[in-house]
Amino acid sequence: MKVQLFVTCLVDAFAPDAGRAVVHLLEDHGLTVEFPFDQTCCGQPAFNVGHRDEARAMAAHTVKVLDETEGSIIIPSGSCAVMMIEHYGDLLSDQPELVAAGERVAGRVREFTQFLVDDLGLDGLDRVSSESVVFHPSCHGLRGLGLDGYGERVLDASGIERCELGGADECCGFGGLFSVEMPEVSTAIMNTKLDNIEASGARTLAGYDLSCLMHLAGGLRRRGSPMQVSHIAELIVADRDGDRVP
Amino acid sequence: MRSPLETFVERAAGEVNTPKTRAVDAGARLLTVKRLQSMTEYPEMDSMRDRAREIRLHTLAHLDTYLEQFADSVGAVGGRVFFAGDAAEANQYIRQVAEDVSAQLIVKSKSMVTEEIELNSSIEADGRSVVETDLGEFIIQLSEDRPSHIVAPVLHKTRQEIGALFERELGVAYTEDPVELNQIARGHLRSLFLRADMGISGVNFGVASTGSICLVTNEGNGRLVTTAPRVHVAVMGMERVVPTPGDLGVMLEVLARSATGQRLTAYTNIVTGPRRKDDPDGPEELHVVILDNGRPDVLGSSTAEILACIRCGACLNVCPVYREVGGHAYGDVYSGPIGAVLSPSLFGLAGREQLPYASTLCGACVDVCPVRIEIPDLLVALRERAANESEAFGWLGPAMSAYEFAATRPRAWRAGLSTGSLLGRAVRGGWVGRLPGPGSAWTSSRDFPAPADQSFHAWWRRNHGT
Numbered sequence: 001m002k003v004q005l006f007v008t009c010l011v012d013a014f015a016p017d018a019g020r021a022v023v024h025l026l027e028d029h030g031l032t033v034e035f036p037f038d039q040t041c042c043g044q045p046a047f048n049v050g051h052r053d054e055a056r057a058m059a060a061h062t063v064k065v066l067d068e069t070e071g072s073i074i075i076p077s078g079s080c081a082v083m084m085i086e087h088y089g090d091l092l093s094d095q096p097e098l099v100a101a102g103e104r105v106a107g108r109v110r111e112f113t114q115f116l117v118d119d120l121g122l123d124g125l126d127r128v129s130s131e132s133v134v135f136h137p138s139c140h141g142l143r144g145l146g147l148d149g150y151g152e153r154v155l156d157a158s159g160i161e162r163c164e165l166g167g168a169d170e171c172c173g174f175g176g177l178f179s180v181e182m183p184e185v186s187t188a189i190m191n192t193k194l195d196n197i198e199a200s201g202a203r204t205l206a207g208y209d210l211s212c213l214m215h216l217a218g219g220l221r222r223r224g225s226p227m228q229v230s231h232i233a234e235l236i237v238a239d240r241d242g243d244r245v246p
Numbered sequence: 247m248r249s250p251l252e253t254f255v256e257r258a259a260g261e262v263n264t265p266k267t268r269a270v271d272a273g274a275r276l277l278t279v280k281r282l283q284s285m286t287e288y289p290e291m292d293s294m295r296d297r298a299r300e301i302r303l304h305t306l307a308h309l310d311t312y313l314e315q316f317a318d319s320v321g322a323v324g325g326r327v328f329f330a331g332d333a334a335e336a337n338q339y340i341r342q343v344a345e346d347v348s349a350q351l352i353v354k355s356k357s358m359v360t361e362e363i364e365l366n367s368s369i370e371a372d373g374r375s376v377v378e379t380d381l382g383e384f385i386i387q388l389s390e391d392r393p394s395h396i397v398a399p400v401l402h403k404t405r406q407e408i409g410a411l412f413e414r415e416l417g418v419a420y421t422e423d424p425v426e427l428n429q430i431a432r433g434h435l436r437s438l439f440l441r442a443d444m445g446i447s448g449v450n451f452g453v454a455s456t457g458s459i460c461l462v463t464n465e466g467n468g469r470l471v472t473t474a475p476r477v478h479v480a481v482m483g484m485e486r487v488v489p490t491p492g493d494l495g496v497m498l499e500v501l502a503r504s505a506t507g508q509r510l511t512a513y514t515n516i517v518t519g520p521r522r523k524d525d526p527d528g529p530e531e532l533h534v535v536i537l538d539n540g541r542p543d544v545l546g547s548s549t550a551e552i553l554a555c556i557r558c559g560a561c562l563n564v565c566p567v568y569r570e571v572g573g574h575a576y577g578d579v580y581s582g583p584i585g586a587v588l589s590p591s592l593f594g595l596a597g598r599e600q601l602p603y604a605s606t607l608c609g610a611c612v613d614v615c616p617v618r619i620e621i622p623d624l625l626v627a628l629r630e631r632a633a634n635e636s637e638a639f640g641w642l643g644p645a646m647s648a649y650e651f652a653a654t655r656p657r658a659w660r661a662g663l664s665t666g667s668l669l670g671r672a673v674r675g676g677w678v679g680r681l682p683g684p685g686s687a688w689t690s691s692r693d694f695p696a697p698a699d700q701s702f703h704a705w706w707r708r709n710h711g712t
Contacts, residue, residue, distance in 0.1 A: 007702045009653075013666050014695050016702035037703070037712040038656035046646045048607060050629025054650035061654045139608035171566040175606025181639050182604065183687040184259040188570040189606070190691070218692030221677055243705075 002071035018231030078141020122157035134202035138209035163202040174215040270572040280507025302554035319457030323519030325532040333363035349443040356380035357448025379467040394573030397559035445471035449482035500616035504558035548627040561611035599638035602628035666697035
């Protein structure tokens, strides 16, 4: 069975390891993974700051690229998945030729942990790290997709030691471009989250949204924390030969 | 009394990590916990919220009809209705009522809509005294402060501050015991209630079919304000009407639980007209001032849904931004997520361009809203308006245009990724401590990751081809 990977702009540029882990896991489950090569960004950054025209152009491009393919569209990001599911219909409503395509695409979208728990099942996960992990459920997946407990179940199924996170359902303060529009507020919210993360006692922080993780990892480094930060896929699928740049 | 600082970002930067906003955070979290506790004993809440939303949206869709019916009903039970187009008209009418009855002392119960029209300063300009009788508002008035929360006006003040304020302004011995502080305020206010010639209240809900106005309070001061003086003036935002007493019942089921975690507030006052012939007491006159002040324009706009708000404050309590910056940073009487939508909608975006951006769009507000207002969607709608009218952040426009250019041209996109990887290889240790331009806002508190040596696109091409 074919599935499509929409890797997201942040994973593409900053965390390709996470994308590779997703590919390996899907292939281990016997799926044929395709990567529509002309994919770029779902348009969420522009949409969230009110630049609707730019967001519409990106949505149209993404829909055209993905609608030519078949199978579930796996996205290692809750917020990009929500962008397609919740907002593409409205965004493309004035382009009649794309409305149906947008709906078809949105209907095929699955966030990575969602696909794992709801469609694939949790057998055969690797346990990559011997260190304890704390999971941050990002808001868009948590509230927009109803992924409460998904990441935690995935980690538990892999046998990783997991620490509980206080205030887990609270925002980390990233908020997309909010993080640079209002850095003082973003940082204040982040510090509450980082206090909770550090208090969990875990050695590694995991999540399903690279965006929040970049913000939190940057904050942890600035604090001098030795904590590692990973997309959840990297913790349940071991790297393979040929993954790294020679 | 607006802050001299012009933008939300400036005001917010001054408020974060201060004792004041730490008090706000603690108070907001406490109210959040109380709300959650009240939900556990009320499994009907979800379905009741659906009904509350239906009632509010239905009423807004037929607002003209219900307002007319409400005005007729108020008239039929002996009250007088005045439709005020704006703040000035409302204030002028109320000043005239005060003049007609020669009011010297006016007592008020808590009302955000009278804060909206800055009624107190307007009344005081005529040489009359107006005294806030809600404990929180009394403290605000005494300290010449502004409310920082639509339900709990002094959420930003500590007990110690209030004790010192009472000692200084009321000449009492210092105490920080909440019960004693409450008794001091009561003792001070009781004689004023009896001397007052006029009482002014807000309106939580107006009932169209009966002409009743409903007021919810926890201190009983609302009951005194609406019954002891000779004249009662009730000021109501025009959206606060509900069709029937049954609908009012639904709203009351969700309001107090959402606001304070109570099943009902300690006092639920339903006033239907002034004193009748055989009534032993009550005001001789009842005036209901219905305020427009831009609401019909909102009703016809992309943020119309915000008028369904019943002012419970639950969205403030859960909002990560509100918890960090408090209510004053928003610059208007309405703060938090609801304020970030309502203030620009009602009063215009000019000078408030940044307010719609004062949110991470985390959605916590939607989870708790008793009428399920999609606040993040409304914030994005306002951001669209800001992007078209006056950009809140100058770099957003050029940045989004450039980004869109690359994101709709796959070759340009991949060239950008390759350039990023080249730059990334030049960064030692994989992290950047200092970025220029808007990026400096990121690196003010966070390191920024260098792009990966090899993008996912590049890895895929190497291993799978295109």
